[in-house]
Amino acid sequence: MLSGDLKYLVVGAGLWGGVLAERIASVLERPVLVIEKRAHTGGNCHSALEPDTGIECHAYGTHVFHTSIPRVWEYVNRFTQFTSYRHKVLTEHRGRVYPMPIGLAAVNMFHGLNLRPREMAGFLRREAAAHAPGTDGGEPANLEEKAVSLIGRPLYEAFIKGYTQKQWGKDPKELPADIITRLPVRSDYNTDYFNDPWQGMPLRGYAAMFDELFRHPLIETRTGLAWADIAGSVPPSCAVLYSGPLDELFGYALGALEWRGLRFERDILPWPDAQGTAVLNQADVEIPWTRSHEFKHLHPERGRQGDKTVVAREYPRACQRGDEPYYPVNTTPNQALQGEYQARLAAEMPNVTAGGRLGGYRYLDMDKTIDDALAVFEKLRARENRGRAA
Numbered sequence: 121m122l123s124g125d126l127k128y129l130v131v132g133a134g135l136w137g138g139v140l141a142e143r144i145a146s147v148l149e150r151p152v153l154v155i156e157k158r159a160h161t162g163g164n165c166h167s168a169l170e171p172d173t174g175i176e177c178h179a180y181g182t183h184v185f186h187t188s189i190p191r192v193w194e195y196v197n198r199f200t201q202f203t204s205y206r207h208k209v210l211t212e213h214r215g216r217v218y219p220m221p222i223g224l225a226a227v228n229m230f231h232g233l234n235l236r237p238r239e240m241a242g243f244l245r246r247e248a249a250a251h252a253p254g255t256d257g258g259e260p261a262n263l264e265e266k267a268v269s270l271i272g273r274p275l276y277e278a279f280i281k282g283y284t285q286k287q288w289g290k291d292p293k294e295l296p297a298d299i300i301t302r303l304p305v306r307s308d309y310n311t312d313y314f315n316d317p318w319q320g321m322p323l324r325g326y327a328a329m330f331d332e333l334f335r336h337p338l339i340e341t342r343t344g345l346a347w348a349d350i351a352g353s354v355p356p357s358c359a360v361l362y363s364g365p366l367d368e369l370f371g372y373a374l375g376a377l378e379w380r381g382l383r384f385e386r387d388i389l390p391w392p393d394a395q396g397t398a399v400l401n402q403a404d405v406e407i408p409w410t411r412s413h414e415f416k417h418l419h420p421e422r423g424r425q426g427d428k429t430v431v432a433r434e435y436p437r438a439c440q441r442g443d444e445p446y447y448p449v450n451t452t453p454n455q456a457l458q459g460e461y462q463a464r465l466a467a468e469m470p471n472v473t474a475g476g477r478l479g480g481y482r483y484l485d486m487d488k489t490i491d492d493a494l495a496v497f498e499k500l501r502a503r504e505n506r507g508r509a510a
C-alpha cells in the first residue's frame with residue numbers, strides 16, 4: 121500500500137502534523153504522505169459551517185488563536201489572515217454573570233466592593249489568611265487548600281470549586297495541589313481572557329487555514345486511514361512523525377494513559393442571540409455542563425448571521441479507550457507511564473518521533489503546538505543535511 125521509497129510519513133492531520141508536512145514539502149522539497157483517521161484535516165481545531173444556519177461551528181470546542189511567540193505568529197500568517205477578535209469569557213454563578221479570569225471587575229461585583237488596583241493584592245492576602253486551612257504555614261495538601269491559600273475561600277467556592285469538580289470528576293480535595301501553581305488574578309479591569317499581544321480568529325475559518333497548510337503539491341493527504349492500517353508496511357528507512365496517542369502506538373502494553381473526555385450537545389435556537397458572548401462558563405456544580413459555546417460571537421465581523429444561532433454545551437466525562445481524548449490527567453503515575461513509553465519509543469522505534477498533544481501526552485495551545493513542530497522540524501532538517509553531505 122505504501123511506496124518503498126517513502127521517506128516521510130506524518131500520522132495525524134492536526135496542527136502538529138500539518139506544520140511538519142508543510143515544512144518537509146516546502147523546505148526539504150521532499151514528498152510527504154499524511155494519513156488521518158478522521159474524515160477531515162485540522163485535528164481538534166476543525167471547524168465547519170453548520171448547514172442549516174451557515175454559522176461556523178468548532179467541532180471540538182471553541183478555538184481562539186493567541187500567541188506571544190514571534191516566529192509562530194509570522195509562520196501562521198502565511199496560511200490565513202486573522203481577525204481582530206479578542207476573547208472574553210463570562211462565568212455564571214448563582215444566577216449572576218461575572219467576567220473571567222478573576223480581576224477587579226469580578227472581585228468588586230462578587231464582594232460588593234470598590235477596590236482600587238493597588239488594594240487587590242493585600243485584599244487577596246487577607247482573604248487567604250482568614251480562610252486558609254493550616255495557617256500554621258504547612259504546605260497545601262490538595263487543590264482546594266492550594267486555591268484557598270491563593271484567593272481565599274469565598275472566591276474559591278464561587279468560581280473554582282464547582283467548575284473544577286465538574287472538569288475533573290473529582291472533589292478538589294482529592295486532586296493534587298500541584299495541578300495549579302497559581303491562579304490568574306488580575307488587579308485591573310482588563311477582561312481579556314488571554315494576555316498575548318497577537319490574538320484572533322482565522323478570517324475564513326480553520327478549514328480554509330488547514331487547506332492552505334496542506335496545499336503544497338508534494339503533500340499527499342489521505343483521510344479515513346489510521347496508523348494501524350499501514351503500520352506493517354512502512355519502510356524501515358521512512359521517518360515517521362506520529363501525532364496519535366503514545367500508548368496506542370504500543371498497543372497499550374504498559375497500560376493506558378489517563379485522559380479526561382468531553383461531550384458536546386449542540387442546539388440550533390430560533391433567536392439571533394442566545395447568550396450574548398462566545399463562551400459562558402457555568403461555575404455551579406448543580407449545572408452539569410462547564411461551558412456553552414455560541415459560535416457566531418467568535419466572528420463579530422460577519423454581522424448578525426441570520427435569525428438563528430447555534431449553541432453547544434460542553435459536558436466533561438470519563439474517557440474510556442476508544443473515546444476522543446481531550447485533556448491529559450497530569451498526575452505523577454501518568455507522567456511516569458508517559459516516561460516509560462517515551463523510553464520504549466527511543467529504544468524500539470528510532471525512526472518514529474511522537475509529538476503534538478496526543479503523542480506528547482500534554483496540553484498544548486495551538487501556538488505551542490506550532491512552536492514544538494517547528495523545533496522538531498529543525499532536527500529533521502539537520503539530519504537531512506547531514507545525510508545529503510555524506
Ligand SMILES: Cc1cc2nc3c(=O)[nH]c(=O)nc-3n(C[C@H](O)[C@H](O)[C@H](O)COP(=O)(O)OP(=O)(O)OC[C@H]3O[C@@H](n4cnc5c(N)ncnc54)[C@H](O)[C@@H]3O)c2cc1C
Nearest residue numbers: 132134135136157163164181183184347364476477485486
Ligand atoms: C476543548 C479544547 C479547547 C481548546 N481551545 C484552544 C484555544 O482556544 N486556543 C488554543 O490555542 N488551543 C486550544 N486548544 C488546544 C488545541 O486543540 C491543540 O493545540 C491542538 O489541537 C494540537 O494539535 P495536534 O496536532 O497536536 O493534535 P490534534 O488536533 O488532536 O491532531 C491529531 C490528529 O491525529 C489524528 N490521529 C490520532 N490517532 C491517529 C491514528 N492512530 N492514525 C491516524 N490519525 C490519528 C487525530 O484524528 C487528529 O486529527 C484546545 C484544546 C481543547 C481540548
